[in-house]
Amino acid sequence: QVQLQESGPGLVKPSETLSLTCAVSGYSISSGYYWGWIRQPPGKGLEWIGSIYHSGSTYYNPSLKSRVTISVDTSKNQFSLKLSSVTAADTAVYYCARHYHDYALYNWFDPWGQGTLVTVSS
């Protein structure tokens, strides 16, 4: 059974960099799939941040691309998110998820981690 677990600071100061890690168990990242980050501001909807393939190939939400870096560490079976120059608008629950993505018709996220709340405040 595939499980994902986010970890990282719950409080980040404005203008600093948010850093989170997603540890994957029950499945080897090297076996395939994309691996994604999604966020949800309090009381609002879901926003895809970006995804990474086990090879390291990435693609990002254009609205966040200039501030986002996603990397993968296959030796630790985990992947990470960095979001720079954060503001209060980046306050959200951040989820990681396995991302099925083909180059034709299909796209879904399953399973998801439990999520971690990151608050941007001084």
Place this chain on the structure above:
Amino acid sequence: SSELTQDPAVSVALGQTVRITCQGDSLRSYYASWYQQKPGQAPVLVIYGKNNRPSGIPDRFSGSSSGNTASLTITGAQAEDEADYYCNSRDSSGNPLFGGGTKLTVL
């Protein structure tokens, strides 16, 4: 358009059938997936692909698509189905995109 539009709220009587819709131009090209999210919990995939249910999802959940509209149908809604539902597909550039979500109330 690179948006997926959902009705903010829908209600259904216990045991009745409800359809939750998701509209967007990209749905003419890509299939939608659907997620259920209960308060304080992570989203859970309920429908993916043409009309596939992950293991453990009851068969009262089904998906369909026509033109620019994808639908999630719950046949015989149960009290435990009360939740927020999100559709997910792609925008015109092929990037993942979520709808704004629909709050389902079971009366």
